[in-house]
Amino acid sequence: MRTMPERIQLKSPEQIALMREAGLVVARALGAMREAAAPGVSTLDLDAIARDVLRDAGATPSFLNYHGFPAVICASVNDRIVHGIPSATEKLAEGDLLSIDFGAIVEGWHGDSAVSVAIGEVAPDVAELSRVCEASMWDGIAAVRDGGRLTDISHAVESSVRAAGRYGIVAGYGGHGIGTEMHMAPHILNYGKAGKGPRLVPGMAVAIEPMVTLGSRATRELDDGWTVVTTDGSWAAHWEHTVALLDDGPWVLTAPDGGRSELALRGVELSAAAA
Ligand code: MG
Numbered sequence: 195m196r197t198m199p200e201r202i203q204l205k206s207p208e209q210i211a212l213m214r215e216a217g218l219v220v221a222r223a224l225g226a227m228r229e230a231a232a233p234g235v236s237t238l239d240l241d242a243i244a245r246d247v248l249r250d251a252g253a254t255p256s257f258l259n260y261h262g263f264p265a266v267i268c269a270s271v272n273d274r275i276v277h278g279i280p281s282a283t284e285k286l287a288e289g290d291l292l293s294i295d296f297g298a299i300v301e302g303w304h305g306d307s308a309v310s311v312a313i314g315e316v317a318p319d320v321a322e323l324s325r326v327c328e329a330s331m332w333d334g335i336a337a338v339r340d341g342g343r344l345t346d347i348s349h350a351v352e353s354s355v356r357a358a359g360r361y362g363i364v365a366g367y368g369g370h371g372i373g374t375e376m377h378m379a380p381h382i383l384n385y386g387k388a389g390k391g392p393r394l395v396p397g398m399a400v401a402i403e404p405m406v407t408l409g410s411r412a413t414r415e416l417d418d419g420w421t422v423v424t425t426d427g428s429w430a431a432h433w434e435h436t437v438a439l440l441d442d443g444p445w446v447l448t449a450p451d452g453g454r455s456e457l458a459l460r461g462v463e464l465s466a467a468a469a
């Protein structure tokens with residue numbers, strides 16, 4: 195018996211423009227949270243900031259009640275990699291590395307993005323970890339081209355991290371298709387050989403999200419049923435953007451500049467839709 199490949203949702207340029215609206219809400223909220231994240235601030239304070247941005251924009255949270263998730267952001271500090279639950283009692287401290295993941299829905303279309311934020315002055319290896327993780331995300335985004343293959347993205351992310359030094363690339367979690375749902379086909383590993391999987395074609399939208407650690411790639415879930423931590427206690431970074439592919443190039447929907455500056459550094463021209 196043949197198994198049908200999972201269908202990948204293709205969007206029209208008009209639908210991608212709506213996804214941009216969601217992406218800009220996400221970018222605005224992450225910008226505001228980044229600005230507010232400081233020693234003494236709780237991660238639930240940041241969740242409240244995201245709720246304010248959603249309310250002002252008339253947008254809906256992607257995460258709240260997603261399989262029962264209790265907040266609008268994921269806040270993951272230090273050895274927590276992803277899916278951390280915001281807390282009123284736990285305050286951020288000087289030297290922490292906070293990963294904030296946030297998604298918003300506008301007119302039924304999702305945007306999904308994550309940043310790692312240094313709280314005050316962080317150790318040099320922690321700052322470098324976040325830089326390496328972010329650069330690998332942009333290298334993955336630069337691999338989103340018409341006629342390419344899905345694992346070109348995976349391979350670009352992995353190559354970027356490996357070239358930077360000895361890091362763990364988290365297994366078991368990765369990027370995904372996105373559109374009328376937050377998590378859609380295809381799943382995107384952050385490692386692997388290039389040239390495999392579905393062909394990349396205009397109309398696709400994907401969230402690319404490397405998770406990189408200072409130690410091992412192994413993870414476990416805490417008893418809260420959500421928080422994913424490194425098994426060896428090493429610190430982790432997480433960066434994510436939602437990117438759409440149009441006929442004439444990519445558009446990073448959750449980046450305020452559409453990805454222009456980072457992709458120019460990598461010799462990639464944006465779609466004219468991003469102008
Ligand atoms: Mg996310």
Ligand code: MG
Nearest residue numbers: 306401403434
């Ligand atoms: Mg995601």
